[in-house]
Amino acid sequence: MATIEEVARAAGVSTATVSRALRQQPGVSERTRQRVRTVAEEMNYSISRSASGLATGRTRRVGVLVPFVSRWFFGQVLAGAEEVLRSAGYDLMLYVVGDEEGRERFFRELPLRRSVDAVLVLTLSLSTEESDRLRELDVPLGFVGGRMDGFNSVWIDDHGGGMLAVRHLLNQGHTDIAMIHGGAPDALNLPAPHERCTAFRDAMAEHEIPVRESWLGTGDFSVSGGRRAMNRILADELRPTAVFAMSDEMAFGAMHALRNHKIHVPGEIAIVGFDGHEMSECSGLSTVVQPVRQEGGTAAKLLLEQLEQGSTETRDVVLPTELVVRSSTTGDDSM
Amino acid sequence: MATIEEVARAAGVSTATVSRALRQQPGVSERTRQRVRTVAEEMNYSISRSASGLATGRTRRVGVLVPFVSRWFFGQVLAGAEEVLRSAGYDLMLYVVGDEEGRERFFRELPLRRSVDAVLVLTLSLSTEESDRLRELDVPLGFVGGRMDGFNSVWIDDHGGGMLAVRHLLNQGHTDIAMIHGGAPDALNLPAPHERCTAFRDAMAEHEIPVRESWLGTGDFSVSGGRRAMNRILADELRPTAVFAMSDEMAFGAMHALRNHKIHVPGEIAIVGFDGHEMSECSGLSTVVQPVRQEGGTAAKLLLEQLEQGSTETRDVVLPTELVVRSSTTGDDSM
DNA sequence: TATGCGAATGCAAGCGCTTGCGTTCAGTGG
DNA sequence: CCACTGAACGCAAGCGCTTGCATTCGCATA
Structure with missing residues (x-):
């Protein structure tokens, strides 16, 4: 694997050149630049990120x-x-910090110290210590899913969407x-x-309709959770005529529960997701509908900028949502 | 951000120590090791991956x-x-090469040259040139989703599963x-x-049942594709009584199509996915059911080994599949 | 022809680690 | 008491780049 040294020798110039x-830096004649490029290509040269990074x-x-x-x-x-980063020539290092153990270890060791130019946090709620720990890194930070001090933040109008x-x-x-x-501490x-919860209560209040507590279910954002929640709601003595699920996956689960109960959607119960x-x-x-990919892309762009x-200086961007009406709330589709 | 130099000075030893x-290398007394560790921790030292990598x-x-x-x-x-790599202290660099353009660029520039100790390819069918290009990298390679020369390969018995x-x-x-x-060139x-296709034909042949070509649909592994395929199959003059979908997502799409046609599952048409x-x-x-996470984990492990x-020397591992029977093929569930 | 001046290029000092090898030193057997 | 040994540790030479500064060179200007 060729080094810059060898390329330099082969092209008859110094490594600096x-x-x-x-x-693409100035201070090189076009002729030389071309020659170097050709030679480098021929030798299948590629820069050592480590060396370059060190320097x-x-x-x-x-x-x-x-x-x-x-x-x-x-x-x-x-x-x-990923798409935005890649096309800007940045590599993406992925850290999955779902479970408590991995998370704890991640923030303790902070493996990205010194090995990353910026950090992007995707819809992961950080404790104060955790976000401080990231700020200590002293690199640009990005956040998707809410506003966060010191982070370039991208989010949607969840309250508006819920309404x-x-x-x-x-x-x-x-x-x-x-x-x-x-979920409990909202997952x-x-x-x-x-x-989105608040939006529910606000919209209900607008119409002066009291919220029935036994109709509030918890589905930890999963399909099976949604199903369980729906079943629990159906166990109440009164049956609602509509359900607002805070995520589509929970809505799917709820729909399955309804189907099992042979409850017609939307005839008997209408359902809307998010x-x-x-x-x-x-x-x-x-x-x-929220522009999911775009949220990631926008955050990456802010970071790169x-x-x-x-x-x-960090920036904030709020992306739009849109209600798409389908058969689960209007009877006009065969369902 | 402290360097090894500063830690050494603070601990009163050389950088080598x-x-x-x-x-955790030999040649250091336990006393010294402890002191160094303490000092390093206090100074919030973390190694520079670039420098270490260079060296x-x-x-x-x-x-x-x-x-x-x-x-x-x-x-x-x-x-x-990811889980396996992370707990072994390796970082994971993610490259999404879905679209033709990104893919072409990836293999041309090969950004992971010199910046990665190993490469893992997840269920991505590579052309001969592409896999050769990876082999040129001269690092351990891994592959999930089939056997591949020069790659540590992990796959499942697709034929058996299909049967x-x-x-x-x-x-x-x-x-x-x-x-x-x-899909056409099988996606x-x-x-x-x-x-899985072959398994279908083989199993049918076992029972000497001819395959009806107009009952073969293409669903590009997506939900909507599955729905379209099902609709196309239903457009045939004869109606099948069962469907084998090569992926669950396509099966979901098919089930939706059936529901729209008010065709009862499994009463009128049974369906099994993968x-x-x-x-x-x-x-x-x-x-x-295939052990999806495990496939990724196993491949990572082979790579690390x-x-x-x-x-x-590369190794091959075949993981087991298991048929899980639910209400879409047996009537005993309310559906 | 002597002089000046950018542009093009080279020199070499790092960047922060690792590691082969040499040195130090306490402990051991003769 | 001395030579010897092995463990512990330090020295310093890289690893392959980047970049400030010095040098060279071609060419226009005086």
Whole structure:
């Protein structure tokens, strides 16, 4: 594997010139630059990131933290970020810090210290200590899923989105509305889920409809959780006529539960989700669509911009949501 | 950010000793080792991967290639690999090479040259040139989803799994069986999908049942593709009584299509999938479960083993599949 | 022809580690 | 008491780049 030294010798120039030529820096004549490039290509030369990193102090690598990779939402966000990073010539180092143990270890050892130019946190709720620990890294930071001091933040209007969903149900004439939320401390205790909850209560309050507590279920953002929550709600003496699920996956679970109970959707119970999961269309699920990939991509872009400017100034971006109505809330589809 | 130099000075030893102490190498007394460790911790020292990499020629990084991240299957495999790599102290560099453009660029530039100790390819069918290009890297290679020369390979018995599924249908008395496969050149043109197809034909042949070509649909491994395929099959003058879908996601799509046509599952048409997708349980889908996470984890382990032994010898591992029967093929569940 | 001046290029000192080898030193057997 | 030994430790030469500064060179200007 050729080194810059060998390329320099082969091209009859110094290593300095090779370095400058290959990195498009000024101070090299066009003739020389071409020759160096050709020689380098012929020798199948590729720069040693380690050496380059040592010399410059920059790694051209971005660390990305996710709680899971195997869930649709995170996969999408990750894909969006990866695409932007890759086309900017940055490598992406993936850290999955879902379980408590891995997480604890991650923040203790902080393996990305000195090995990453920036860090992107995807929808992972950080404790104060954890975010401080990241700030100590002294590199540009990005966050998807809420606003965060010192982080370039990208999020959606969760409250607005939630209102969209619940008002839609209310407009259909529903008053007996149940809600399936994420989880106890709201699962990942992110602002997003909480906002959607608040939106539910606010929309109900708008119409002066009291919220029935036994119609509030917990589904930890999973399909099976959604099903369990729905079953629990159905165990109540009264039955709602509509359900607002805070994620599509929980909505899917709920729909399965309803099917098992032979309860017709939307005839007997209407249901609306949140996310715009790829399967929502097939399932005929009405949902609040968020631009998932774009969230990851935008966050990556903000990060790269800050990296290039070398500034410490962070930016915030709020992305739009949109209600897509399907057969799970309107009877006009065969269901 | 402290360097080894500063730690050495603070601990009153040479950098050599610090290096050896921290890396658990012999030649340091226990007393010294402890002192160094304490000092390093106090100073919040962390090694510079670049410098270390330059000096040793090893990066403690593994490159992972995936065609997508946002699909359940890939997410799971990736998660399995990540976990193993992380706990072995390796960082994972993610490369998504789904689209043709990114892929072409990836193999041309080969950004992981010199920046990775090993490469893991997840269910991505490589052309001969592409795999040769990886072999040129001269690092241990791993592959999930089939056998590959020069790669530590992990796969499942796709043919056996397919037989399991189809025989199950046959045993239920079905003879009119349709199949939804991945895609034209079998989508990612991996051995796996092809094997499952062959299994279908073999199982049918076992029972001397001819395959009806108009009951073979193409669903590109997606939910919507599965739905389309099912619709196309239903457009045939004859209607099958069972369907074998080569992936759960396509099976989900097919089930939605059936529901839209008000065709009862399994009463009128039974359906069996392949994968063990997390939603298969909720959907009551019978399926051939494969140990997805484990596939990623095993491949990572093989890679690490080879890395540690420094050998060039690769290994192959075949993981088991299992048929899980649910309500989509047996009527005993309310569906 | 002498002089000046950019542009092009080379020199060499790092960047922060690792590691082969030499040195020191306490302990041991003769 | 001395030579010897092995463990513990330090020296310093890299690893392959980048980059500030010095040098060279071609060419226009005086």
